[in-house]
Amino acid sequence: MSEPPAQSQPYPGRTGDMTPEPHDEMRGYTGSGRLAGRRALITGGDSGIGRAVAVAFAKEGADVAITYLEEDGDARHTRELVEREGRRCLTLGGDLAEERHCREVVEHTARELGGLDVLVLHHGTQTPVEDVREIDEAQLRRTFDVNVLSLFWTVQQSLDHLGPGSAIVVTGSINGLRGNKTLIDYSASKAAAMGLSMSLAQNLMDRGIRVNCVAPGPVWTPLIPATFDSERVEGFGGQSPMGRPAQPDEIAPSYVFFASGSLSSYYSGQTLVPAGGEIHPG
Numbered sequence: 001m002s003e004p005p006a007q008s009q010p011y012p013g014r015t016g017d018m019t020p021e022p023h024d025e026m027r028g029y030t031g032s033g034r035l036a037g038r039r040a041l042i043t044g045g046d047s048g049i050g051r052a053v054a055v056a057f058a059k060e061g062a063d064v065a066i067t068y069l070e071e072d073g074d075a076r077h078t079r080e081l082v083e084r085e086g087r088r089c090l091t092l093g094g095d096l097a098e099e100r101h102c103r104e105v106v107e108h109t110a111r112e113l114g115g116l117d118v119l120v121l122h123h124g125t126q127t128p129v130e131d132v133r134e135i136d137e138a139q140l141r142r143t144f145d146v147n148v149l150s151l152f153w154t155v156q157q158s159l160d161h162l163g164p165g166s167a168i169v170v171t172g173s174i175n176g177l178r179g180n181k182t183l184i185d186y187s188a189s190k191a192a193a194m195g196l197s198m199s200l201a202q203n204l205m206d207r208g209i210r211v212n213c214v215a216p217g218p219v220w221t222p223l224i225p226a227t228f229d230s231e232r233v234e235g236f237g238g239q240s241p242m243g244r245p246a247q248p249d250e251i252a253p254s255y256v257f258f259a260s261g262s263l264s265s266y267y268s269g270q271t272l273v274p275a276g277g278e279i280h281p282g
Contacts, residue, residue: 001220001244006234012069012125013222015047015077022220024048024248025081026055034260036061039113041106043067043096043154044123046075048221049171052252053120054078058085060256065090065109067123074222088113096123097145102153106161116161118259121151121193122171126186126227135185147189151196164208169258170197172215174275190215194271201269210268212258217275218245240276250274 001020009017015024024047040057044050045066051074054064064082066089068075075091082089090112094101110116125146127139155168162168175183176190194213201211218237224245225233237245254272257263 001247003235003238003244004220004233006230007225008228008230008233009222009225011226012071013047013226014071015074015222018220018222018225022048022248024052026052026059026249026252029056029059029249031056031059031061034060034256034262035118038062038117038259039109039115040064040118040120040259041067041109041116041158042120042122045120046071046078046091048223049216049219049248049251050122051078051081052248053122053255054089055081055085056252056256057118057259058082058087058089060260061087062118063088063113065092065105065113067092067094067096067105069093069095096150096154097142099149099153102150103157106154106157110161116158117166119154119158119162119166119168120171120255120259121154121168123150124171124190126183126223128182128228128232129184130182132184140185143185143189144192147186148192148196151193155200162207162209165261166209167259167261168197168200168204168209168211169255170194170211170213172197172213172271174215174217174273174278177215177273197271198269205268210258210264212264212267212269213271214251214254214258215271215273215275216246216251217273217278219248219251220245221248237276241278242276244276246274246276
């Protein structure tokens with residue numbers, strides 16, 4: 001895609017209000033049964049990368065559950081896309097900053113889908129600032145509750161259901177690898193999430209559960225116009241070596257790779273960085 005025009009919208013953002021709308025329905029993707037019979041929970045699965053992952057998993061034969069904050073319309077559309085592929089899709093709204101909700105969505109998924117094989121931890125929040133002193137306690141706690149603590153709670157609960165051959169995929173960020181001058185607490189939280197994925201890979205090795213990470217660069221999703229001012233949205237992603245942001249459809253295959261034992265059985269503790277050619281220190 002070309003660089004987007006200036007625009008903004010209220011948090012957490014909605015796909016239909018974006019110009020142009022992102023490519024997040026995996027329309028050109030053909031599955032080959034690599035996730036046949038698997039049950040997946042995808043947090044933040046209502047739009048953007050999460051939606052593309054949900055549809056790709058469905059095309060590969062998986063039933064899915066998606067969590068979302070409050071974007072009911074986007075969640076319904078994702079469910080429709082999954083159901084068109086003949087697969088089941090649960091939509092679970094609520095705030096993953098709350099430990100109880102994290103644990104409930106795992107139990108709801110396992111109960112309704114008959115088990116859990118793949119956990120994709122994709123949800124997140126960000127709030128840019130110009131001065132580090134703008135980050136107050138409320139913002140700092142919110143960022144880490146959503147982006148880090150929720151991962152612990154969800155993984156802990158999932159271990160009652162995941163077994164040998166299961167996979168966990170954590171969404172990191174290029175900002176977790178090299179920082180970002182205005183996404184300060186977000187970058188720190190993503191670095192923590194990526195460190196967590198490497199530690200879990202080692203901790204869960206004996207259980208036969210693989211844990212890997214996808215750390216995207218700039219991607220055109222509702223979070224961008226919902227968290228950046230319109231001037232910063234204009235030209236978003238133009239700083240990448242490819243000169244543009246990614247579409248969610250370009251990122252989702254990385255999650256299929258890590259979720260599929262037939263593709264990535266010898267991978268654990270690794271990070272894929274789809275970042276438009278940016279060289280990273282990881």
